Amino acid sequence: MPRLSLALPYGADPVSRWRITAQAHENFLRADPRGHAEVRPMVLESWRRSAALHVDPDRTGSPITLSDDALAEARATHPLRHAMPVVRRLLIDDAAEAGVLVIVGDAQGRLLWAEGDEDLRRRAERLHLVAGANWREDAMGTNAIGTALAVGETVQVFGSEHYTRSVQPWSCTAAPIRDPLTGHILGVLDITGGAAVVAPQSAFLVRSAVAAVEAELRLLGATDGVGEGVGAAPGSRLEVLGRPRGLLTHRGRTIELSLRHTELLLLLAEHPDGLPASELAWQLYEHDAAEVTVRAEMSRLRKTVPDLVSPAGQYRLQTELRTDGMEVAERLTRGDHRSAVELYRGELLPRSTAPGVVALRYRLHGWLRNVLLDSGDSEALRSYATSPAGREDAQIWRACLDRLAPDSPHRAEAAAVLTGLDGELGHAG
Numbered sequence: 001m002p003r004l005s006l007a008l009p010y011g012a013d014p015v016s017r018w019r020i021t022a023q024a025h026e027n028f029l030r031a032d033p034r035g036h037a038e039v040r041p042m043v044l045e046s047w048r049r050s051a052a053l054h055v056d057p058d059r060t061g062s063p064i065t066l067s068d069d070a071l072a073e074a075r076a077t078h079p080l081r082h083a084m085p086v087v088r089r090l091l092i093d094d095a096a097e098a099g100v101l102v103i104v105g106d107a108q109g110r111l112l113w114a115e116g117d118e119d120l121r122r123r124a125e126r127l128h129l130v131a132g133a134n135w136r137e138d139a140m141g142t143n144a145i146g147t148a149l150a151v152g153e154t155v156q157v158f159g160s161e162h163y164t165r166s167v168q169p170w171s172c173t174a175a176p177i178r179d180p181l182t183g184h185i186l187g188v189l190d191i192t193g194g195a196a197v198v199a200p201q202s203a204f205l206v207r208s209a210v211a212a213v214e215a216e217l218r219l220l221g222a223t224d225g226v227g228e229g230v231g232a233a234p235g236s237r238l239e240v241l242g243r244p245r246g247l248l249t250h251r252g253r254t255i256e257l258s259l260r261h262t263e264l265l266l267l268l269a270e271h272p273d274g275l276p277a278s279e280l281a282w283q284l285y286e287h288d289a290a291e292v293t294v295r296a297e298m299s300r301l302r303k304t305v306p307d308l309v310s311p312a313g314q315y316r317l318q319t320e321l322r323t324d325g326m327e328v329a330e331r332l333t334r335g336d337h338r339s340a341v342e343l344y345r346g347e348l349l350p351r352s353t354a355p356g357v358v359a360l361r362y363r364l365h366g367w368l369r370n371v372l373l374d375s376g377d378s379e380a381l382r383s384y385a386t387s388p389a390g391r392e393d394a395q396i397w398r399a400c401l402d403r404l405a406p407d408s409p410h411r412a413e414a415a416a417v418l419t420g421l422d423g424e425l426g427h428a429g
């Protein structure tokens with residue numbers, strides 16, 4: 001087990017620590033290198049990821065990505081539902097008296113359960129620290145839930161270590177919950193509250209609770225099959241939507257890849273029968289590139305992820321690799337437009353100029369956009385229009401306005417956005 005980076009080691013002064021880190025955070029946002037030595041490396045790395053993902057440090061609330069119906073379905077089908085009695089017995093039953101929230105989320109950072117102190121829950125609602133919200137790093141920056149999922153380890157985040165200023169009055173400790181059979185991350189367990197939740201003993205408490213949850217899942221899966229889905233997650237997963245680089249989950253590890261390695265895996269995932277080096281070179285590079293260049297990149301990729309890609313010749317994946325782009329496409333195919341919009345966090349690898357990736361990006365973005373424009377689903381249209389991918393798309397907003405009911409409270413918003421966009425276009429012209 002990796003050594004835990006404690007947010008507040010024994011004897012540390014919380015007030016002094018908060019002040020020092022807050023100044024370092026402001027320096028970081030101003031690209032001022034002073035004061036970074038006082039920041040824990042794990043936190044600084046997360047700040048850098050958050051900045052690369054263009055997270056707004058002044059964001060006031062996380063995105064709600066699960067509707068009430070979708071949340072109910074997620075709770076009813078997620079393997080962790082079987083372990084919630086254990087979580088309640090070990091943590092939630094005492095959470096109100098302890099003045100903390102206990103949160104359980106899925107592997108995508110979506111919160112499924114958030115229970116505990118009532119006063120704290122009301123305050124948390126202002127931040128959308130509620131069931132149905134998404135607290136991944138690409139949504140809210142550095143936070144224990146999202147960062148624990150990003151690094152695959154127990155994480156403590158104290159006050160001003162949070163990337164988003166609105167979350168800095170809070171502290172949290174979280175740990176990933178893994179499938180006891182495969183090691184894949186199933187979700188995350190978090191306790192949130194004041195400075196006390198990042199005391200050293202809080203980390204041990206969360207780790208112990210996670211161990212109990214994983215033991216319960218192992219027991220249920222081994223006895224009566226109650227844990228259907230536990231251990232059933234096939235292969236590996238690559239996240240590429242709205243990200244500058246891919247996030248790969250493979251054999252229980254979650255790692256951020258280089259852009260080139262992400263492109264390689266994405267192209268191979270789209271071609272399960274494999275591709276020769278010559279074809280990969282054509283799909284990867286805007287200009288002619290020798291096959292030896294591809295082989296060198298593939299060699300480096302295999303050192304990073306040794307057992308995922310075949311060693312030579314016709315390069316192919318040795319295990320199933322799912323991407324979030326594939327999941328959006330599947331939902332579009334079956335007509336589940338709202339779910340597709342929820343999953344679509346932005347264009348596929350927006351910084352990539354690889355011809356094969358650019359083609360995939362345009363195909364998926366155009367498919368989703370055209371489906372929404374042709375549909376009569378005003379809720380799906382508005383959800384897309386208010387997302388980073390659609391908020392500056394005048395045609396989408398116009399279609400949204402056309403489909404909203406006359407008495408919809410969202411008509412004024414759509415009209416105002418359209419006026420602003422039309423004004424910008426007119427000014428630009």
